[in-house]
Amino acid sequence: MSTPVTVAPNQSAHHPLDEFLRTDRIPHIWCPTCGLGTVLNSFLTAIKDSGIPRQDIAVVSGIGCTGRTAGYVWLDSFHTTHGRALPFATGLKVANPKLKIVVISGDGDLVAIGGNHLIHAARRNMDMTVICVNNFNYAMTGGQFGPTTPRKAKLTTAPYGSYEHPFNLPFLVESCGATYVARWTALHVRQVQTSFREALHHRGFSFVEVISPCPTVYGRRNQLGSGLDISMYYRDNSVVKHNADTRECDIRYQESIIVGRFVQKEKPTYLDTMNEYLTETLGSKYTPYQGPMSDGD
Amino acid sequence: MGSSGTAVLTGAHYLDGDYACAEGAIAAGCRIFAGYPITPSTEIAERIAKRFPTVGGTFIQMEDELASMAAVLGAVWGGAKAMTVTSGPGFSLMQENIGLGMMTETPCVVVDVQRGGPSTGLPTLTGQQDMMQARWGSHGDYEVIALSPSSPQECFDLTITCFNLAEKYRLPVLFMMDECVGHMTEKVVIPEPGRIDVWPRRWYRGPKEEYRPYLPDKDGVPPMVKAGEDYRFHVTGLTHDERGYPVINAECQKRCVTRLSTKIRENADDIMIIEEDEFVRNGSADVVVVAYGISARVATKAIDEARARGVKVGLLRLITVWPFPEKKIHDLAGKVKCLVMPEINLGQMYREMQRAAEGRCKTALVPHCGGWVHDPSDILAAIMENSK
Numbered sequence: 088m089s090t091p092v093t094v095a096p097n098q099s100a101h102h103p104l105d106e107f108l109r110t111d112r113i114p115h116i117w118c119p120t121c122g123l124g125t126v127l128n129s130f131l132t133a134i135k136d137s138g139i140p141r142q143d144i145a146v147v148s149g150i151g152c153t154g155r156t157a158g159y160v161w162l163d164s165f166h167t168t169h170g171r172a173l174p175f176a177t178g179l180k181v182a183n184p185k186l187k188i189v190v191i192s193g194d195g196d197l198v199a200i201g202g203n204h205l206i207h208a209a210r211r212n213m214d215m216t217v218i219c220v221n222n223f224n225y226a227m228t229g230g231q232f233g234p235t236t237p238r239k240a241k242l243t244t245a246p247y248g249s250y251e252h253p254f255n256l257p258f259l260v261e262s263c264g265a266t267y268v269a270r271w272t273a274l275h276v277r278q279v280q281t282s283f284r285e286a287l288h289h290r291g292f293s294f295v296e297v298i299s300p301c302p303t304v305y306g307r308r309n310q311l312g313s314g315l316d317i318s319m320y321y322r323d324n325s326v327v328k329h330n331a332d333t334r335e336c337d338i339r340y341q342e343s344i345i346v347g348r349f350v351q352k353e354k355p356t357y358l359d360t361m362n363e364y365l366t367e368t369l370g371s372k373y374t375p376y377q378g379p380m381s382d383g384d
Numbered sequence: 385m386g387s388s389g390t391a392v393l394t395g396a397h398y399l400d401g402d403y404a405c406a407e408g409a410i411a412a413g414c415r416i417f418a419g420y421p422i423t424p425s426t427e428i429a430e431r432i433a434k435r436f437p438t439v440g441g442t443f444i445q446m447e448d449e450l451a452s453m454a455a456v457l458g459a460v461w462g463g464a465k466a467m468t469v470t471s472g473p474g475f476s477l478m479q480e481n482i483g484l485g486m487m488t489e490t491p492c493v494v495v496d497v498q499r500g501g502p503s504t505g506l507p508t509l510t511g512q513q514d515m516m517q518a519r520w521g522s523h524g525d526y527e528v529i530a531l532s533p534s535s536p537q538e539c540f541d542l543t544i545t546c547f548n549l550a551e552k553y554r555l556p557v558l559f560m561m562d563e564c565v566g567h568m569t570e571k572v573v574i575p576e577p578g579r580i581d582v583w584p585r586r587w588y589r590g591p592k593e594e595y596r597p598y599l600p601d602k603d604g605v606p607p608m609v610k611a612g613e614d615y616r617f618h619v620t621g622l623t624h625d626e627r628g629y630p631v632i633n634a635e636c637q638k639r640c641v642t643r644l645s646t647k648i649r650e651n652a653d654d655i656m657i658i659e660e661d662e663f664v665r666n667g668s669a670d671v672v673v674v675a676y677g678i679s680a681r682v683a684t685k686a687i688d689e690a691r692a693r694g695v696k697v698g699l700l701r702l703i704t705v706w707p708f709p710e711k712k713i714h715d716l717a718g719k720v721k722c723l724v725m726p727e728i729n730l731g732q733m734y735r736e737m738q739r740a741a742e743g744r745c746k747t748a749l750v751p752h753c754g755g756w757v758h759d760p761s762d763i764l765a766a767i768m769e770n771s772k
Contacts, residue, residue: 109618112629142614147458158618158630163611165461166620166630167454168484174418174451178458179611181442182416182466186612207447365437376415376442379463379610382587 120314122273122299133283170201230304267293408543463610483522500754511754527648604647663698722770
């Protein structure tokens with residue numbers, strides 16, 4: 088059952104997370120009661136709590152509603168092409184290994200057009216955090232079905248309901264080699280913050296899926312109520328199952344959602360394996376990459 | 385500024401164009417390479433994969449060309465000099481992120497060792513069919529810089545020039561090799577590091593809080609920073625203002641896109657490298673062959689033969705193919721009977737030459753569909769026909 092919520096207007100001119108926000112770009116473009124505001128808030132809180140110096144964090148996004156996140160965070164941030172946030176981030180990481188790189192993008196961007204990059208970044212155990220905000224559709228273009236749309240959900244390009252088999256993202260990324268995998272819904276605010284913080288401190292490919300309401304298109308077309316209704320529905324129909332077998336984490340239309348931290352394990356990262364292997368193989372001939380150029384170069 | 389250290393293989397070598405290009409990249413300070421194997425460019429990636437671990441570079445083989453180009457851009461914003469190499473089909477895939485590189489003004493080098501197309505075409509055989517794709521391959525309006533080498537020595541030398549131009553004008557510079565030059569083995573002399581001109585990044589040196597990612601210097605090019613230095617800058621492929629923030633209107637679009645073009649157009653004289661022989665220089669030629677890449681070398685045989693037959697014919701070799709030397713061609717067209725262009729396509733740079741000539745002289749195309757270089761007698765026939 089959902090609980091009534093009263094939202095008090097914020098009287099303060101400052102938000103406690105302003106130090107991480109490009110306040111000159113606020114208001115953002117996201118719809119009222121979209122889950123992205125909550126996700127952004129959770130992300131910035133996690134950064135603040137993580138103790139990682141802000142200059143060491145870079146955010147990379149692709150295209151779409153979630154892709155706009157890079158434009159709001161007051162950090163080094165890159166808004167790239169559709170689907171290519173992960174390979175861009177890969178280049179950024181190998182060129183500047185001290186950076187903690189966070190890719191924040193949507194399900195269509197990361198899993199459809201960027202699907203090939205997702206599986207390979209996971210396979211390499213590239214040391215980066217991926218936050219995948221899954222709203223089950225392409226929202227910015229007006230609500231088309233995508234690779235995560237549950238069967239039977241109606242969208243503009245699935246006017247009679249989607250009949251495709253959707254991806255189960257935790258299973259997909261775990262089977263490709265991700266070493267940290269979690270899923271929550273946008274209203275699991277504390278759990279989302281904890282998972283983001285754990286992911287930021289995880290060495291290797293960490294993946295956090297956040298199931299997020301899209302009231303304007305997915306919600307309206309399927310008559311699911313307001314964003315708050317949808318958010319609370321997702322939260323209230325979640326089953327927390329840490330270490331769940333990811334093969335069983337499929338999401339069906341308006342059925343229960345298995346959430347929790349599913350995977351957390353150690354495995355050498357891409358750069359670790361490269362450095363170890365080349366040191367072992369080439370010995371003193373191996374000259375590791377010395378890091379980025381300085382402004383004296 | 386000289387090239388750094390022990391990485392440079394100073395001395396005389398017997399190298400093919402692909403290997404020479406790899407050595408040029410190393411000498412230019414390229415230390416991140418992201419690529420995907422494709423004939424006939426693969427030998428560049430192979431050479432880099434072998435050499436980089438011994439010279440402080442990181443080679444990463446990506447899952448496709450879309451990823452390769454994206455990784456190069458990421459590496460540059462991370463503070464490295466970076467490159468990718470490919471051929472026609474991969475060049476098509478890279479256009480998406482070449483566009484992002486143009487819009488975000490990201491200095492890097494993209495090498496296209498051209499083969500015959502369209503589509504899979506002739507994987508192992510030569511072509512010069514990507515010249516217009518180099519110019520217009522990605523959507524939207526932007527100006528490009530593209531160079532074309534005629535020898536393995538130039539594959540070394542001009543790769544360095546490509547990196548230098550990329551840093552100076554902040555854009556992806558396209559190096560339009562062809563299979564013939566890439567697989568041709570000749571003497572390549574690599575100078576001492578101190579004698580190699582390597583240009584630094586245009587680092588921003590003002591106060592941190594005043595940094596505006598797209599506030600240009602006087603020459604229209606903005607200085608740059610790298611991630612991780614607490615500048616907290618934003619970069620986007622959307623139309624953006626000087627702060628790098630998206631602004632979606634016609635006014636900002638005009639400012640943003642105009643500068644992407646003018647920074648190249650207004651500096652075209654500095655960018656353009658052409659080679660004229662004495663017949664062109666002293667104005668005595670009746671016919672001038674305008675050519676680039678391997679076709680310029682094949683043309684010399686035809687030119688020698690035509691001269692032996694008493695024709696006053698010169699060679700104008702385009703080393704910079706984009707921006708196209710419009711004024712030079714226009715002036716030349718006023719002094720000669722005909723401009724002849726052999727190229728291994730059905731007329732790409734030729735149309736540009738025809739446009740620049742503005743009807744002031746005849747123009748003749750010597751086309752070739754690809755798969756092999758011209759028979760010099762075809763070029764000779766065009767010279768003889770048009771010298772009358």
